[in-house]
Amino acid sequence: MKIRQTEQAVDEDIIEVDGIDFKPNTGNFKITVSTGCTLLDLIISGLRLKGGGLPSGILIEVYGPTGVGKTAILSEIAGSVQYRGGEVKFLDPEARLDQQYAEIYGMELNKNNYTMPKTVPQVFEEIKSFRPKNTGIANAVCTDSLAALSTDLELDSGDAMGMRRAKEFSAGLRKTCVEIKENNFIIACSNQIRQSQYGEVTPGGMGIPFYASLRIKLFPTKGGQVTKRVKIKEDHATGLVGEFEKVTGNKVGFQITKSSLDEPWRKGFFYLMFGYGIDDIRTCLQYNKEMTSQTKYDCCGNDKWYVSLDKAVDYVEKHQLQEALRNKTIYLWEAIQKALTDERDPKIRR
Template sequence: MKRAAPSLSKQIKKHATTPVKKKPEVDGNIETMISTGSTLLDLAICGGRVRGGGIPGGILVEIFGPHSSGKTVLLCEIAGAVQRGGGVAKFLDPEARLNKRFASLFGFKIRKDHYHIPNTVTQVFKHLDGWEPGSDSIHGIFADSLAALSTDLELEKGDKMGQRRAKEFSEQLRIYCRTIVAKNFIMVGSNQVRESMNSYGPKYKAPGGEAIGFYSSLRLRTSIKEKIRPKKTMGGKEVSRVTGVVIQVDVFKNSTWEPDRDATLTINYKYGIDDIRENLQFVKHYKGHTQYVLDGCILGNSLEKSIQIIEKADLEYELREETIDLWEAIEAKFIVERKPKKR
């Protein structure tokens, strides 16, 4: 494998897929896109507007789902992408439990002056007041999680009706939603889902009322598909440990492109989002290969060894491009070719 990697790298890079091209511009700020850390999720969000997809600037994003379903992982991955793009990422931690070492897996470097522990809904949005980071890059405010926020009323004497938080979210979002757009910020908040007390409607709801969902341009719903539990042998005995999780992310609401797309993500607790793994499996499945193949070159039958070849030969970009090409070919099959409706 060591000898094959350099020659394979030259062979594939010689006739790599087409360079990135922007598609015709439409409404919305797609000049700079922020990656979620997953090629397939980037495509599911905005792949039909700009090649490679991602999250555009100037929008509010809600990531909601049950506990341990990858919400904080996505939040940190997006924050890291903002920093790599030259932007500033403020992290608001109402739960006061962010693992900074874990966040560093995603290239997210937390500065003391950009890390805050707000208590109330109002305190979160005050961070937008007069904030001028001073560059043309996309800057972001990240809150993990919105469910942990309280209100002044609740802190002082208790909110017996339990409705003040929802009202404050509605009030603050009405005030600041235009600021997010005008200054090309992205604001991303995670939210826990809880079992609904209402016997009608959805079984689970995200706390904070309807305003968050209403004002969000993008809502991502995370759910656990399975836990990764590899088995090893020690002293002749079989041992297993949970080392990660496979999640599904549904694009629940999308004003940046089309909704109702989804993506599968593999998260390793000591590595992060395993984009290479998902891309290799996607290409193999939808091209009908019996082996893992990249640009016509056979990598092998083993997924783990194929991942090693990709990493050793620095072929991550080429794999991503092939994944995007294949995804676009699939989407092209669903284009409605009809003349405009007569009105």
């Protein structure tokens, strides 16, 4: 099998795979982790696994515009891996991650699992040297983001067309894709979006989209800001009077643009709350309300319903109804998928 694609743009690549019948890994569903979002887990692999989730042994690319939540997804994956006893190596070419942000997602960072590579070869050296103690569970290498990586050529003399970086990505992925599968690694990478004469592309050429088992595109939603408003009649201690508000988070849209795990092109959303991370309770409440065309939020306990999403979130947390809420989301999603499935007779072969 030979694949060749030549594009004269800053972030395109020339890919050649000779003599290899390559297919992206379909994942090990005996070893899975969560993205921190029930709806995203379902959309990734809900038809393969009850409740869905990320299988091990795959390469994932999460891409989208700046500030949309790519780092949050990687951090949630890393936190989930560590929670289940796995090891994580976090590569931060942009040098933006700090301990305070990591703690929001339950990540433990130290000098042994956090590095700031500058070039593409350095990333693959980190993957190659990654030797977790227990390979019977999911372990992850997270890189945030690929767009920030350079090459030795670019650092020394410049690489205006970005061709060297693209070739190094292709060569590195070709050499490591088998190791990713055999060692149950989850290689999760974030990337940005660029506009070229060929349309929307991601930095690093075509190697990453080609080898990735899963690609998730994130995008802002219309009117997606979450705003908290309070009205204070009179606070004698401070003298405050009036109405006050602030933006506390965003509703983020996503779409699976490539999947060798389950059906692609499904869409969904999640709430990303500042100082908290992905808000699965808020997301499930909103999804369940929309899918049942209700005017209130069902808190899945004591027949309690609220008009206010904030009050519904508070009730679910105080009464520990997270699992009941999650189960309802799974039930509704599976019912929708069943309704959308065509019952066909087996295809006749000749």
